[in-house]
Amino acid sequence: MTIDFPFIWTAFKEILKAIPLTLLLTITPLAIGFLIGLLVTWIRIGKARLIRLIANFYVSFFRGTPAIMHIMIIYFGLPILINQLVHYFELPIETNKIPISLFVILALSFTAGAYFSEIIRSGIASVTTGQIEAAYTVGMNTYQVAKRIILPQALAQSIPNITNIVVGFLHTTSIAFLVSQTEITGAANIVASKNLKFLEAFIAAGIIYWLITLMIEMISHFIEKKAKSYISSAL
Amino acid sequence: MNKRAIGVKRMIEITNLKKNFGPNEVLKGINLKVNKGDIISIIGPSGSGKTTLLRCLNYLEKPDEGIITIGEVSINARKVHKKDIYTLRKKSAMVFQSYNLFQHKTALQNVMEGLIVVQKKNIKEAQEIATELLRKVGLEHKTKAFPSHLSGGQQQRVGIARALALNPEVILFDEPTSALDPELVGEVLSVIAKIAKEGKTMIIVTHELNFAREISDRIIFMDNGVIVEEGSPKEIFVEQKEERTKQFLKRMVPELDYSI
Numbered sequence: 001m002t003i004d005f006p007f008i009w010t011a012f013k014e015i016l017k018a019i020p021l022t023l024l025l026t027i028t029p030l031a032i033g034f035l036i037g038l039l040v041t042w043i044r045i046g047k048a049r050l051i052r053l054i055a056n057f058y059v060s061f062f063r064g065t066p067a068i069m070h071i072m073i074i075y076f077g078l079p080i081l082i083n084q085l086v087h088y089f090e091l092p093i094e095t096n097k098i099p100i101s102l103f104v105i106l107a108l109s110f111t112a113g114a115y116f117s118e119i120i121r122s123g124i125a126s127v128t129t130g131q132i133e134a135a136y137t138v139g140m141n142t143y144q145v146a147k148r149i150i151l152p153q154a155l156a157q158s159i160p161n162i163t164n165i166v167v168g169f170l171h172t173t174s175i176a177f178l179v180s181q182t183e184i185t186g187a188a189n190i191v192a193s194k195n196l197k198f199l200e201a202f203i204a205a206g207i208i209y210w211l212i213t214l215m216i217e218m219i220s221h222f223i224e225k226k227a228k229s230y231i232s233s234a235l
Numbered sequence: 236m237n238k239r240a241i242g243v244k245r246m247i248e249i250t251n252l253k254k255n256f257g258p259n260e261v262l263k264g265i266n267l268k269v270n271k272g273d274i275i276s277i278i279g280p281s282g283s284g285k286t287t288l289l290r291c292l293n294y295l296e297k298p299d300e301g302i303i304t305i306g307e308v309s310i311n312a313r314k315v316h317k318k319d320i321y322t323l324r325k326k327s328a329m330v331f332q333s334y335n336l337f338q339h340k341t342a343l344q345n346v347m348e349g350l351i352v353v354q355k356k357n358i359k360e361a362q363e364i365a366t367e368l369l370r371k372v373g374l375e376h377k378t379k380a381f382p383s384h385l386s387g388g389q390q391q392r393v394g395i396a397r398a399l400a401l402n403p404e405v406i407l408f409d410e411p412t413s414a415l416d417p418e419l420v421g422e423v424l425s426v427i428a429k430i431a432k433e434g435k436t437m438i439i440v441t442h443e444l445n446f447a448r449e450i451s452d453r454i455i456f457m458d459n460g461v462i463v464e465e466g467s468p469k470e471i472f473v474e475q476k477e478e479r480t481k482q483f484l485k486r487m488v489p490e491l492d493y494s495i
Binding site: 128130131133134135136137138139140141144148149152153156229230231 | 293295321324325327328329331333334335336337338339340348349352353354381382383394397401407
């Protein structure tokens with residue numbers, strides 16, 4: 001067997017078309033997951049015991065199981081639940097008309113939320129208690145302290161971790177192909193099957209993942225430099 | 236009543252303040268009155284409760300019992316609401332042993348922060364006040380520097396400017412020079428002395444006995460969770476009545492040796 005090098009380029013061009021969906025499946029869950037992460041972290045460091053337990057369980061479960069499980073559970077489970085509700089309230093919704101990508105986005109949002117919660121929590125731990133006390137003595141309330149003193153520093157500290165999770169999620173979207181989403185891996189598989197050239201198609205897909213990852217890292221580097229300009233001098 | 240007649244105003248009143256950390260009784264019923272413009276230094280051995288007393292005044296530590304009054308705000312530890320705590324905190328400002336500047340903000344922004352967020356001043360006005368105060372503490376050339384680029388003494392002076400900016404009824408100093416290199420202590424003490432002359436009410440927890448003696452109207456000696464003795468610098472440093480005060484000062488004698 002030989003490698004058909006020209007076909008790598010053909011596949012490459014074909015797979016490029018899958019980038020918008022891939023980015024949608026990466027960025028939307030990360031954005032929603034970030035908000036979930038903030039909320040969950042706030043609950044976890046708060047005082048309400050019951051919801052704190054629930055939040056801890058959520059983080060533990062979603063970090064303790066693979067993302068593909070979350071997609072499968074939501075993809076197969078949620079329609080049943082929705083059907084029940086539709087039936088019960090006699091709503092004019094057809095479950096099979098809901099785009100599959102929505103299920104994927106929802107599932108990955110929960111996955112991202114759990115990871116973000118851990119990232120934000122460790123970022124918050126890096127802010128010295130002295131600064132928080134100082135903010136209180138200045139007269140700020142808890143919300144102001146969180147927004148103006150804790151979060152800016154916690155997030156600046158978290159940039160490397162956030163970059164990791166962004167890259168990780170870019171790669172995780174490849175499993176959406178299992179529920180027939182034509183993201184990069186899905187597109188590669190289609191091109192490959194049509195022409196029976198699997199190696200070439202996946203090499204092309206690999207290059208695309210890698211290039212996007214490099215771009216994410218460049219952006220992250222730039223942001224990190226800006227956001228951390230306050231920490232020490234000679235960097 | 237008499238004092239009021241001649242224009243002395245009560246600023247702070249602490250009644251029967253108690254605080255435990257677990258089984259450890261740190262404050263055993265403190266009573267204290269401070270008049271407007273008073274400069275009070277609290278001295279005493281480590282673990283005597285001085286810092287805890289100071290931190291109870293702005294509820295960084297929640298006392299178990301007792302009433303704290305600053306200006307017209309009064310809080311009873313037995314029935315305290317979050318709102319009361321916020322109101323009480325606005326009456327005071329604190330200068331910390333480890334400066335506790337906001338690391339992600341410049342010197343100027345550190346001073347402006349409370350003016351903008353808490354006092355809702357506009358940026359221009361806040362900037363003017365902050366610049367003026369940084370000039371006062373001798374840091375007009377460092378307004379744009381981040382805390383990580385400032386020496387300990389400079390950071391502490393920013394901390395003092397941040398406290399002054401709020402124009403509080405009282406400034407609480409929690410061992411403001413204890414974390415400084417010896418050669419930087421002087422610059423901070425001279426800034427504090429400068430403010431003291433302007434008639435601000437101040438409570439200072441300190442180990443700098445000479446300094447306390449020089450600038451204070453009243454010295455409070457604490458040991459083991461109680462106020463053992465209080466009086467004018469002369470009464471405490473020269474004519475002390477209590478054995479424990481004598482013992483403490485004796486231990487600190489090497490420090491008292493160099494002239495004031």
